[in-house]
Structure formats: C-alpha cells, structure tokens
Amino acid sequence: MWERIVSLIIKEIRAVWRDPKSRTMLILPPMIQLVLFSFAATLEVKNVDIAVLNRDAGGHSIELIQRVAGAKDLVREVLLTHSESEAGDALAAQQVIAVMRFPPEFSRQIDAGRPAEVDLMLDGRRSNAAQILEGYVNDIVDQYASDLRGRGGTKQAVLAPRAFFNPNLESSWNTVPSLTAILTMLVGLVVTGLSVARERELGTFEQLLVSPARPGEIIVGKTVPGLVIGLAEGSLIIAFARFVFGIPLTGSVPLLYLAMAVYLAAVIGVGLFISSVVATQQQAMLGAFTFVAPAMLLSGFATPIANMPDWLQPVTLVDPARYFLIIIKGVFLKDMPAVEVLGEIWPMGLIAAFTLSAASWLFRRRLQ
Numbered sequence: 001m002w003e004r005i006v007s008l009i010i011k012e013i014r015a016v017w018r019d020p021k022s023r024t025m026l027i028l029p030p031m032i033q034l035v036l037f038s039f040a041a042t043l044e045v046k047n048v049d050i051a052v053l054n055r056d057a058g059g060h061s062i063e064l065i066q067r068v069a070g071a072k073d074l075v076r077e078v079l080l081t082h083s084e085s086e087a088g089d090a091l092a093a094q095q096v097i098a099v100m101r102f103p104p105e106f107s108r109q110i111d112a113g114r115p116a117e118v119d120l121m122l123d124g125r126r127s128n129a130a131q132i133l134e135g136y137v138n139d140i141v142d143q144y145a146s147d148l149r150g151r152g153g154t155k156q157a158v159l160a161p162r163a164f165f166n167p168n169l170e171s172s173w174n175t176v177p178s179l180t181a182i183l184t185m186l187v188g189l190v191v192t193g194l195s196v197a198r199e200r201e202l203g204t205f206e207q208l209l210v211s212p213a214r215p216g217e218i219i220v221g222k223t224v225p226g227l228v229i230g231l232a233e234g235s236l237i238i239a240f241a242r243f244v245f246g247i248p249l250t251g252s253v254p255l256l257y258l259a260m261a262v263y264l265a266a267v268i269g270v271g272l273f274i275s276s277v278v279a280t281q282q283q284a285m286l287g288a289f290t291f292v293a294p295a296m297l298l299s300g301f302a303t304p305i306a307n308m309p310d311w312l313q314p315v316t317l318v319d320p321a322r323y324f325l326i327i328i329k330g331v332f333l334k335d336m337p338a339v340e341v342l343g344e345i346w347p348m349g350l351i352a353a354f355t356l357s358a359a360s361w362l363f364r365r366r367l368q
Contacts, residue, residue, distance in 0.1 A: 030183045030186065030187060030233060033179075033182075033183060033186075034179055034183060034237060034240060045074070045129050045132040045133050045136065046073045046074065047073065047074075047075075047076040048074065048075060048076060048096075048097045048098075048129070048133060049075070049076055049077045049078075049079060049095065049096045049097065050068070050075055050077075050078060050079070050096050050097060050098045050099065050100060050133075051078070051079040051080075051081050051087050051090045051091065051095075051096040051098070051099040051100070052065055052078055052079070052080055052081065052099070052100045052101075052102075053081045053082075053083070053084065053086075053087045053099060053100070053101045053102070054080070054101075054102045055101075055102055055103060055104045055106075056102040056103065056104055056105070056106040056107050057104075057107070058106065058107020058108065058110075058111070059107060060106060060107040060110045060111075060116075061102040061106050061107060061118075063144070064102075064118070064140075064141065064144055065078065065100070067140050067143075067144060068100065068137060068140055071136065071140060074133075074136055079095065079096055081099070087099045087101065087121075091121060091123055094123065094125070096123075097122070097123045097126060097129060097130060097133060098120055098121060098122045098123065098130065098133055098134075098137070099119075099120070099121040100118060100119070100120055100137070101118070101119040101120075101121065102118055102119075103116075103117070103118075103119075106118065110148065118141065120134060120137055122134060165333040165334045166333060172245050172247070173245075173247050173332075173333065174329065176237075176240070176241040176245050176247060177238075177241050177247065177328045177329050177332045177333075178301050178325055178328065178329065179237055179241075180234050180237045180238060180241075180260070180324075180328050181263070181299065181301070181321045181324045181325050181328060182296055182299075182301060182321070183233060183234075183237060184230045184231075184233050184234045184237070184260065184263070184264060184267075185263075185267050185292060185295065185296075185321060186288075186292055187226075187229060187230050187233045188226050188227075188229075188230040188264050188267040188268050188271060189267060189268075189270065189271040189274070189288040189291065189292060190271075190285070190288055191225060191226040191229050191230070191268075191271070192222060192223070192226040192268045192271030192272050192275055193271040193272075193274045193275050193278075193284040193285065193287060193288040194275065194281050194284050194285070195222045195225075195226075195271075195272070195275050196222070196272070196275040196276055196363075197275055197278055197279065197280055197281045197283065197284040198281055200279060200280075201280060201281060218363070219272070219356075219359070219360050219363060222272060222275075223265070223268050223272065223356070226264070226268045226271065227261065227264050227265065227268060230260075230264040230267070230268075231257070231260060231261065231264065234260050234264075238256075241332070247332055247333075248332070248333070249331070249332055250331070250332065250333065250334065250335040251330065251331030251332065251334070251335045251336050251341075252331065252336075252338065252341070253331075255327075255331065255336075255338055255341045255342075256327065256328070256331045256341075258345065259324060259327045259328075259331075259341060259344070259345050259348070260324070262345050262348045262349050262352055263320050263321075263323070263324040263348050263352075265352035265356065266320040266348050266351040266352035266355055266356075267320060267355075268355075268356070269351075269352060269354070269355025269356035269357075269358065269359045270291055270355050270359075271288065272355075272356070272359035272360075272363065273355065273358055273359040273362060274287040274288060274291070276359060276362045276363045277362065295319050295320075295321050296321065298312075298315060298316045298319045298321075298322065299316070299319055299321035299322050299325055300316070300322055300325055301321070301325060305322065317347070318351060320347075320348045320351045320352070323344040323345070323347050323348050324344075324348065326344050327341055327344050327345070
C-alpha cells in the first residue's frame, strides 16, 4: 500500500513540475503577490500633501505649520493657499488630502491664555488615510500645546504611549506574516484543484482508475503533494518575513509548522472537492479563486472580524484562515503559548476532517 501511495505522490509532484504552466503558476504569481502585498499593502500614511490657509499674523501658527511640515515621513509638501476657494479647490482636485485653516485670532488667543482652534478639513474620499492623518496632526498640535504649558512652568500630566509586540507600529509586521495564510491557501488550492481536472483533460484519469491503487490511496496521493508544496511556500514567506523585513519570530517554530500543516489540510480538502466537481483546469481555477476571495475577506486579514455585522461573524467560524492568522501573528510577535496555539489548531482540525471527508466521499461517488 505504501509503495503505491509513494508512487502516486512522486507522480503528482512530477506532473506539476513538468508542466510549464503549472510550474510558472506556482512560483511567479505567489512571488509577485508577496512583494506587492509586503510593500504596497500598508496602512501607514506617508508622504502626503496638505494645504494651509493661514489668516493669522502671529508666530504660533507659523511654528505649528513648521512642525507639521517637518514631521518625519508624513508630509511631503505644504501648499500655501490665500483664500477659502483656493484651499477648497485644492482639496476637491485631490492635490492635497487635508487643509489646515488658522483663524485670524489664533496667536492672540494663545498669548491671552485662551483656547485656540485650528480647523482641519479632510478629504473624505480617502477615509482611512484621512483618519490616520487626523490622528498624526492631532498629536502634533497636542505636543505643541504641551510645550507651551511647559514654557509657562505649569505642571502637567504627560502621556507616554508604549506599543507592545510591535514597538514601532510597523504595518509590515502585521501584513507580511499574514501573507503566509493567504498565499499558502492559494497554492494549496491551485495544486489540488488542478489535480483531477488535469488527469481528465490528459486522458489519464481512466488509467488511474484501473491501476492497483485504491480510491483512498489516490486521495492520499493527491493530498500530500499539495501539503508539501504549501509547506515549502509557507517556509519561503516566513524566511522572507524574518530575514528581509527583520520581523522577530519569537514563538515555537514546530507549533507554527503543525498549525500550517493542519491549515493546509483543510484548504486541500476544499481543493480536492472542487477538483472532483469540475471537468477542466480552467473551471478548477475559477472555483479556487471563487473560494479564496470570500475566505480572505472573512479571515480578518483586511478588516477585524469584530467590525463585521453580527449576522456575518458566525460565518467566519468555518474559515480556516481565521484561526491560522491568529496563530501566525501570535507566534511571530508575542511568543504565543502552546495552549493558545492548540486552542486555535483544533477548530482547523475539525474543518480539515470535514473538507477531506467531503472530498473523499465525492471522489468515491464519481468513481462509481
């Protein structure tokens, strides 16, 4: 039995590697996505342009403008405007993302010890970037107000924020490890999804049926190659995160690979199910991408699950990527304890048991 299974595994890996299209699909797209997601998919706001409408003749507004303009990696250019219409036009034309407007009495109010307001008009079409920029500018204004109170000798409470697990709040520390879940899912689906469909297109599926291999052995022979290739792809992404981006890997590597293997088993079950249903490789690819899109959205990769509607959150419980994302970020950034890792692995194990059983049942039924 084991000799037949090993022969099937070797045959499947060779079939994938010898096909130029399959080989290119397994190597080139994941590498391109890895680079694009790592460097382009960032929640940080950098090098933005803002406009200033300064109706104040005092020094406080000038100093505050200089502080905003000198914010490291935040502001690329400050556009000085001279009227409300000019500032509004710059915002409407998306030349800037925000407009700071200083009223005529701004410096006088500060010198008199009274509250002074500075208006910040934001481009709501870029809501996420606008909110983040608002927080940055608010921090700069608060720091300036704190400095003014300090010059007057007034004692004050000072907030000293500290970020745990990601001290510099680098968005890549969140994005790059998460790509392990997304890209290994894609690879696992593609390898297994094309498997049976390729056999049908090449006319070798009937030969496989009359071989001494049993249906269960054929299922194992189709599953293991996807698992091996997926683990290799995941290892490459982990190495990329560790040695290119310098993201610390603080947790247990064996536990991480155990979780990855269970996660891939769940994904491969879906791929085999798709492969057993469709007749061509093109249909298999469409089926794989039809599954990947909602699975990625429901995993919490793009938006937190807690922010989703109440009726949608239970649906995420059947998404294996939801659990693996928690594990991959926990093992990378906070040395996630083994008990917590295993607590996220067992739901993936249940999903894997269901998907592989469903794929095996459908595969056996198609053989009858």
